[in-house]
Amino acid sequence: MTAHESVPSQLVPTAAADAAESSQADGAPVVRIRFDVAYDGSGFNGWSRQPDQRTVQGEIERALSTVFRRHPPAPTLIVAGRTDAGVHAAGQVAHADLTAQQAAAVLKPRRGSTAETDAGAALARRINGILGPVPDIVITRGSIAPTGFDARFSAVWRSYEYRLADREAKRDPLQRHRTTWYPTALDGAAMSEAASTLTGLHDFAAYCKPREGATTIRTLQDFGWRRDDDGVLIATVKADAFCHSMVRSLVGACVAVGEGKLAIRDLALLRDVGERTSAFKVMPARGLTLMQVGYPDDSELAARADQTRARRSL
Amino acid sequence: MTAHESVPSQLVPTAAADAAESSQADGAPVVRIRFDVAYDGSGFNGWSRQPDQRTVQGEIERALSTVFRRHPPAPTLIVAGRTDAGVHAAGQVAHADLTAQQAAAVLKPRRGSTAETDAGAALARRINGILGPVPDIVITRGSIAPTGFDARFSAVWRSYEYRLADREAKRDPLQRHRTTWYPTALDGAAMSEAASTLTGLHDFAAYCKPREGATTIRTLQDFGWRRDDDGVLIATVKADAFCHSMVRSLVGACVAVGEGKLAIRDLALLRDVGERTSAFKVMPARGLTLMQVGYPDDSELAARADQTRARRSL
Numbered sequence: 044m045t046a047h048e049s050v051p052s053q054l055v056p057t058a059a060a061d062a063a064e065s066s067q068a069d070g071a072p073v074v075r076i077r078f079d080v081a082y083d084g085s086g087f088n089g090w091s092r093q094p095d096q097r098t099v100q101g102e103i104e105r106a107l108s109t110v111f112r113r114h115p116p117a118p119t120l121i122v123a124g125r126t127d128a129g130v131h132a133a134g135q136v137a138h139a140d141l142t143a144q145q146a147a148a149v150l151k152p153r154r155g156s157t158a159e160t161d162a163g164a165a166l167a168r169r170i171n172g173i174l175g176p177v178p179d180i181v182i183t184r185g186s187i188a189p190t191g192f193d194a195r196f197s198a199v200w201r202s203y204e205y206r207l208a209d210r211e212a213k214r215d216p217l218q219r220h221r222t223t224w225y226p227t228a229l230d231g232a233a234m235s236e237a238a239s240t241l242t243g244l245h246d247f248a249a250y251c252k253p254r255e256g257a258t259t260i261r262t263l264q265d266f267g268w269r270r271d272d273d274g275v276l277i278a279t280v281k282a283d284a285f286c287h288s289m290v291r292s293l294v295g296a297c298v299a300v301g302e303g304k305l306a307i308r309d310l311a312l313l314r315d316v317g318e319r320t321s322a323f324k325v326m327p328a329r330g331l332t333l334m335q336v337g338y339p340d341d342s343e344l345a346a347r348a349d350q351t352r353a354r355r356s357l
Numbered sequence: 358m359t360a361h362e363s364v365p366s367q368l369v370p371t372a373a374a375d376a377a378e379s380s381q382a383d384g385a386p387v388v389r390i391r392f393d394v395a396y397d398g399s400g401f402n403g404w405s406r407q408p409d410q411r412t413v414q415g416e417i418e419r420a421l422s423t424v425f426r427r428h429p430p431a432p433t434l435i436v437a438g439r440t441d442a443g444v445h446a447a448g449q450v451a452h453a454d455l456t457a458q459q460a461a462a463v464l465k466p467r468r469g470s471t472a473e474t475d476a477g478a479a480l481a482r483r484i485n486g487i488l489g490p491v492p493d494i495v496i497t498r499g500s501i502a503p504t505g506f507d508a509r510f511s512a513v514w515r516s517y518e519y520r521l522a523d524r525e526a527k528r529d530p531l532q533r534h535r536t537t538w539y540p541t542a543l544d545g546a547a548m549s550e551a552a553s554t555l556t557g558l559h560d561f562a563a564y565c566k567p568r569e570g571a572t573t574i575r576t577l578q579d580f581g582w583r584r585d586d587d588g589v590l591i592a593t594v595k596a597d598a599f600c601h602s603m604v605r606s607l608v609g610a611c612v613a614v615g616e617g618k619l620a621i622r623d624l625a626l627l628r629d630v631g632e633r634t635s636a637f638k639v640m641p642a643r644g645l646t647l648m649q650v651g652y653p654d655d656s657e658l659a660a661r662a663d664q665t666r667a668r669r670s671l
Contacts, residue, residue: 083530131531177538177643181528214495216397217445217535217646224491332531 074146076163077192078103078120079184080135084328085220086179089128090135099126099135102180106173107139110166114145123198123336124285129328131221134183134335138194141166163187191345192338196352200264200337201285205278205294206330209301212274222275223330229301231276235268237300237307238278241293241314242266248317250293251286259286266293276301291326299323388460390477391506392417392434393498394449398642399534400493403442404449413440413449416494420487421453424480428459437512437650438599443642445535448497448649452508455480477501505659506652510666514578514651515599519592519608520644523615526588536589537644543615545582545590551614551621552580552592555607555628562631564607565600573600580607590615605640613637 080099088096092104100120108117118139126132141149141162149165152158159165167185174180191197206222208214209229215222241263248259265281278297280290296313299305305313305322313320339347394417402410406418414434422431432453440446455463455476463479466472473479481499488494505511520536522528523543529536555577562573579595592611594604610627613619619636627634653661 081528081530083533133529133531177533179530179533181530183527213497214395215447216395216493216495217447219397219491219493220534221531 074141074143074162075188075192076139076141076166077184077186077188077194078137078139078163078167078182080132080137081181081183082132082135083179083220084126084129084131087128089130090122090125099132099180100137102174103137103170103182106170109173110169111145111148114142114148118145121194123194124201124333126331126333127288127328129331131332133332135333136194136198136336136338138188138192161185161187189341189344191341191348193344193348194336196348197338197344198284198336198351199339199347200281200283202265202279202281202334202337203285203290204332204334205280205290205326206332207276207278207294207298207326208273209276212270212276215273215275218275221330221332223327225298227302229276229298230303231268231270231301233307234276234297234301237297237305237310238266238268238293240307240311245314246317247286247289247314249314249320250289250296252288253319254287257286261286261289263293268297288325290331291328292323294326294330296323298326388455388457388476389502389506390453390455390480391498391500391502391508392451392453392477392481392496394446394451395495395497396446396449397493397534398440398443398445401442403444404436404439413446413494414451416488417451417484417496420484423487424483425459425462428456428462432459435508437508438515438647440647441602441642443645445646447646449647450508450512450650450652452502452506475499475501503655503658505655505662507658507662508650510662511652511658512598512650512665513653513661514595514597515647516579516593516595516649516651517599517604518646518648519594519604519640520646521590521592521608521612521640522587523590526584526590529587532589535644535646537641539612541616543590543612544617545584545615547621548590548611548615549582551611551619551624552582552607554621554625556580559628560631561600561603561628563628563634564603564610566602567633568601571600575600575603577607582611602639604645605642606637608640608644610637612640 082099086097087099090099092098092100100122104117104119111117118141120137120139122135122137124135126135146162149162149169150159163185167182170182207225208222209225209227211228214224242265244260244262246260247263251259262283264283265279268276268278271277278294280293296305296310299322300307300310309322313322338344396413400411401413404413406412406414414436418431418433425431432455434451434453436449436451438449440449460476463476463483464473477499481496484496521539522536523539523541525542528538556579558574558576560574561577565573576597578597579593582590582592585591592608594607610619610624613636614621614624623636627636652658
């Protein structure tokens with residue numbers, strides 16, 4: 044998957060979200076921390092925790108277990124976009140709920156440092172310390188989440204970038220971990236035109252790996268291609284949410300146009316047929332990076348989360 | 358070293374250069390190919406061929422042996438800047454001399470492709486094919502070298518970049534292979550001011566690992582610091598040539614200024630003492646990239662090479 048936010052809510056592990064709500068109901072204070080996270084996906088079997096697999100969630104939650112070894116249980120993470128194996132992130136967002144006792148523990152001054160004043164920043168620093176001096180995951184920011192914030196359900200949009208170096212592009216070995224190298228020359232202008240025909244509110248079943256009970260109706264807000272200074276083709280893709288493998292399928296369809304195997308108009312036609320096709324390939328994870336997750340103003344966070352939960356469970 | 362061009366010429370393996378000259382003398386035609394090369398230095402024990410070590414020269418020469426397995430001996434490479442273990446390159450330059458028979462072999466059409474017209478481009482394509490689909494070395498260009506061209510001795514300047522993410526900078530895990538992460542906040546403005554005091558023609562013995570018989574007199578043409586959009590400190594360093602570990606020493610001296618351990622004026626004072634000091638550290642290879650090698654106009658290539666050879670052997 045690229046990021047699958049399409050699982051119906053009754054199947055989703057919403058432990059943290061539920062904890063936040065129920066604890067508010069029974070009066071036990073909870074501190075929700077927002078984490079902004081960047082990672083090189085190369086060494087991970089995706090975001091989601093799995094037994095005996097190195098995953099991003101698994102590594103961060105292991106660090107949380109170390110931080111809170113005297114105040115168990117350690118919190119678990121809820122994420123905005125669960126990325127697939129090999130997919131990178133520059134601006135992933137997750138949240139975790141601390142008990143009042145855990146929040147106090149994080150703020151306690153440690154040997155050689157002054158007392159902390161922000162539990163979010165302090166916790167991010169502790170996790171980064173455990174992840175090591177040059178890790179493939181970095182918590183770029185930790186902050187106390189505003190009321191009603193839910194990393195997954197409050198999100199309004201997600202944006203991705205896909206980097207594709209075709210035969211015309213300069214191939215930079217230092218960027219090979221996050222770039223797909225393609226052996227032939229691609230028509231970037233045709234790809235951009237094709238991409239623009241797909242935007243709007245549609246059923247993207249033809250561009251998704253199906254999941255039972257999950258809707259594939261999405262609003263594709265933005266989809267285009269440009270070449271950077273090295274001639275590398277860069278797709279920008281933005282939607283309210285993405286279903287499984289959607290970005291890599293959209294990119295694959297454009298590549299088929301770029302090498303003349305599909306016509307520009309075919310992409311919307313295939314979308315409207317609404318079934319998976321072999322007319323294009325799902326592109327490799329290597330070139331894909333989750334760039335940013337958008338949230339509404341603080342005052343609308345809770346309403347947005349309720350609205351998303353209701354829609355997903357239809 | 359960063360790139361050591363300071364070895365006296367009598368110790369230098371100038372086989373290829375000599376071959377070019379002698380073959381011109383006895384009339385045997387030689388085709389000199391210029392290679393522009395980019396690599397991620399992380400997986401190499403530096404540029405120079407060494408038994409039982411993975412090196413950049415070793416890998417490219419192995420590919421050349423494969424290309425010319427029916428026309429031995431395969432050519433060897435002469436390089437502009439022999440980089441140390443872990444140092445990267447975006448614009449390294451090397452040359453190799455082909456016999457007329459080898460050049461003809463490269464131009465012969467291969468199964469499924471049309472006849473080649475440029476031995477340099479054809480050879481680069483063959484080497485890249487052997488290096489694999491996503492290699493850590495890429496020949497970015499192969500071309501027939503102009504008369505008098507010598508990758509090492511015709512070069513007029515080399516430029517390097519050093520990437521340093523201090524505590525103020527955003528730490529991007531996708532760029533960690535080519536960036537040194539530093540735990541404290543550094544004063545970039547002071548570092549830039551200190552850097553500018555070092556430029557000009559000087560003996561840089563204090564900033565070089567000594568090599569017997571090698572001069573450490575260099576013209577440092579440009580040395581400054583800026584922060585990029587992520588706040589990463591980037592040093593630009595340009596000189597006619599560099600002696601062993603010179604860039605990483607210059608960077609280390611600026612870091613000592615940036616954290617307040619040395620004063621701005623100390624860097625020129627230490628340089629003028631002319632001896633190695635423990636007042637600053639040689640910084641890690643990870644952050645260092647050879648960016649570009651400058652050559653004079655084609656008409657001046659041979660004169661420049663003669664001049665460099667004469668000066669190095671003083």
